[in-house]
Amino acid sequence: MTLQRVKGIPVALEGDRAVAEAMRQMNPDVVAAYPITPQTEVVMRFSDFVASGKVDTEFIPVESEHASMSACIGAAAAGGRVQTASSGAGIALMWEVLWVASGSRLPIVMHVVNRSLSAPLNIHCDHSDSMGMRDAGWVQLYDEDVQEAYDNAIQCVRIAEHPDVLLPTIHALDGFILGHSVERLELLPDEAVRDFIGTYTPAYPLLDVEHPVNYGPMDLQDYFFEHKRQQAEGMVNALDVVAQVSAEYGELSGRPHGLLEEYKMDDADYVAVLLGSTVGTAKTAVDELRQRGVKAGVLKVRCFRPFPAEAVAKALGGRKAIAVLDRSISFGAQVNPLCLEVISALYTHGYAPRVINFVYGMGGRDTVPAQIIDIFEEIMRIDREGEAGPPLRFFGVRE
Amino acid sequence: MARKPVDMISISSLPNLKSWRDIPIGGVITDVGNSVEYETGGWRSFRPIWDWERCVDCKVCWAYCPDGSIKLRDGRVAGIDLHHCKGCGICAAECPHGAIKMIEETKAQAEDKAKT
Numbered sequence: 001m002t003l004q005r006v007k008g009i010p011v012a013l014e015g016d017r018a019v020a021e022a023m024r025q026m027n028p029d030v031v032a033a034y035p036i037t038p039q040t041e042v043v044m045r046f047s048d049f050v051a052s053g054k055v056d057t058e059f060i061p062v063e064s065e066h067a068s069m070s071a072c073i074g075a076a077a078a079g080g081r082v083q084t085a086s087s088g089a090g091i092a093l094m095w096e097v098l099w100v101a102s103g104s105r106l107p108i109v110m111h112v113v114n115r116s117l118s119a120p121l122n123i124h125c126d127h128s129d130s131m132g133m134r135d136a137g138w139v140q141l142y143d144e145d146v147q148e149a150y151d152n153a154i155q156c157v158r159i160a161e162h163p164d165v166l167l168p169t170i171h172a173l174d175g176f177i178l179g180h181s182v183e184r185l186e187l188l189p190d191e192a193v194r195d196f197i198g199t200y201t202p203a204y205p206l207l208d209v210e211h212p213v214n215y216g217p218m219d220l221q222d223y224f225f226e227h228k229r230q231q232a233e234g235m236v237n238a239l240d241v242v243a244q245v246s247a248e249y250g251e252l253s254g255r256p257h258g259l260l261e262e263y264k265m266d267d268a269d270y271v272a273v274l275l276g277s278t279v280g281t282a283k284t285a286v287d288e289l290r291q292r293g294v295k296a297g298v299l300k301v302r303c304f305r306p307f308p309a310e311a312v313a314k315a316l317g318g319r320k321a322i323a324v325l326d327r328s329i330s331f332g333a334q335v336n337p338l339c340l341e342v343i344s345a346l347y348t349h350g351y352a353p354r355v356i357n358f359v360y361g362m363g364g365r366d367t368v369p370a371q372i373i374d375i376f377e378e379i380m381r382i383d384r385e386g387e388a389g390p391p392l393r394f395f396g397v398r399e
Numbered sequence: 400m401a402r403k404p405v406d407m408i409s410i411s412s413l414p415n416l417k418s419w420r421d422i423p424i425g426g427v428i429t430d431v432g433n434s435v436e437y438e439t440g441g442w443r444s445f446r447p448i449w450d451w452e453r454c455v456d457c458k459v460c461w462a463y464c465p466d467g468s469i470k471l472r473d474g475r476v477a478g479i480d481l482h483h484c485k486g487c488g489i490c491a492a493e494c495p496h497g498a499i500k501m502i503e504e505t506k507a508q509a510e511d512k513a514k515t
Contacts, residue, residue, distance in 0.1 A: 103425065103426065104425045104426065104427075105424045105425035105427075106425070166424060166425075203424070203427075204423070204425075204427045204429065211429070212431045213427050213428060213429050213431070214427065214428035214431065215425070215426075215427055216426065217426060217428055219426045221410055222410055222413075222416055223416070223422065223426075224426075225411070226417070226418070226419035226422060227419070227422075227424070227425065227426050229419040230419045230422075230424050230425075231424075233419075234424075
């Protein structure tokens with residue numbers, strides 16, 4: 001089915017408000033949330049829509065994030081279309097129930113506004129929160145800009161609710177950098193969003209009293225493993241579903257976001273791989289390097305869970321040197337979450353280019369195009385001199 | 400004679416258990432009321448003994464039993480379902496007429512054995 005392209009409505013909004021607008025247009029059955037910087041404005045704006053009758057969502061203000069995710073689980077098991085939003089410590093407090101949501105195969109959508117994890121206390125952006133939940137069985141998309149935060153928010157619902165997936169899904173936007181920054185974007189008309197997400201038919205709604213079911217029973221040595229195997233299959237299936245939903249959304253909006261985006265990659269010898277808002281910074285750096293005659297490119301990872309390993313390997317195999325930029329630290333790991341995936345993808349597909357992992361931007365430390373150029377110059381030097389040095393570098397920190 | 404370790408059978412290959420492809424997702428149970436099939440009587444360390452001569456059929460035990468293990472027949476108490484009773488002793492504690500007492504399961508089993 002080909003969707004008719006609709007005319008967008010240009011607006012200027014902060015990332016948080018753009019997400020709240022998407023939520024208004026989607027009109028979920030239930031939203032249960034607890035405020036935390038820098039997500040607060042998402043829920044604050046959305047609760048305005050509830051109070052003014054612009055949505056007919058049941059809004060549940062709860063006492064903590066453990067409670068918000070628990071309320072979401074109950075509402076989703078009942079058969080509702082359910083959403084929430086959180087950041088940093090809020091997601092950490094949800095940790096136990098994040099697994100209950102995915103293990104119970106409840107297609108909850110969470111809008112994540114990335115924030116670092118304490119201590120020391122910091123409210124600004126890094127990816128410790130969403131990378132901390134990367135094994136919890138949630139599909140994960142990362143937003144490059146406010147437009148994509150809006151677009152991904154809408155697509156999450158279709159991905160999560162797809163019968164081959166039925167997994168909770170997040171999209172993550174960088175706190176403050178996107179969350180609190182005004183950018184120009186185009187909204188879809190309300191009815192286009194409604195038609196795109198369609199109606200939701202839950203698989204096993206508790207409110208269907210004609211077909212009673214039991215959620216969350218004890219599951220021991222005889223069947224627990226089979227249920228985890230099913231969950232792994234749902235995540236495998238999500239790869240095609242993300243691609244398909246993104247293609248349909250592209251037809252509707254004129255903005256086809258893939259699993260990956262290859263920027264000036266055709267002939268690139270040197271590539272930066274990253275996700276989130278710094279992708280835009282890296283594109284600016286690559287434009288500058290191209291003017292200097294350097295064959296540089298950017299590989300943006302939009303879909304991190306499931307990880308599109310084959311596509312990543314194909315995009316990166318045969319390059320001279322690769323810099324993978326991580327905005328979180330897996331303490332004690334050889335390299336950090338994104339780089340681990342990239343190296344695994346390359347190795348399992350028979351490629352062995354030079355890969356260096358750069359940790360950047362922890363706690364909202366700013367990262368500017370000149371620094372990305374420094375990173376490219378470092379991997380060019382390594383390629384030229386053949387001396388790699390340590391595979392893990394902390395970049396933009398005072399030594 | 401002890402079985403050799405290489406001959407041991409894993410639970411993954413038991414023929415009466417289903418594949419992950421053949422069960423509802425998420426651990427959801429769709430055939431309701433199947434707790435009857437799960438006999439929890441083996442968990443019991445104390446057994447309730449019902450004295451029908453003291454019982455006045457008030458059914459307080461039936462109302463309090465968390466496992467539905469008080470049997471009724473024609474609206475009257477008819478004994479205890481020992482296949483499901485976990486031996487919690489709530490019935491004995493709540494009975495207003497002292498018609499249920501708890502004895503150690505091992506002793507009850509020894510008595511059963513002596514009778515047969």
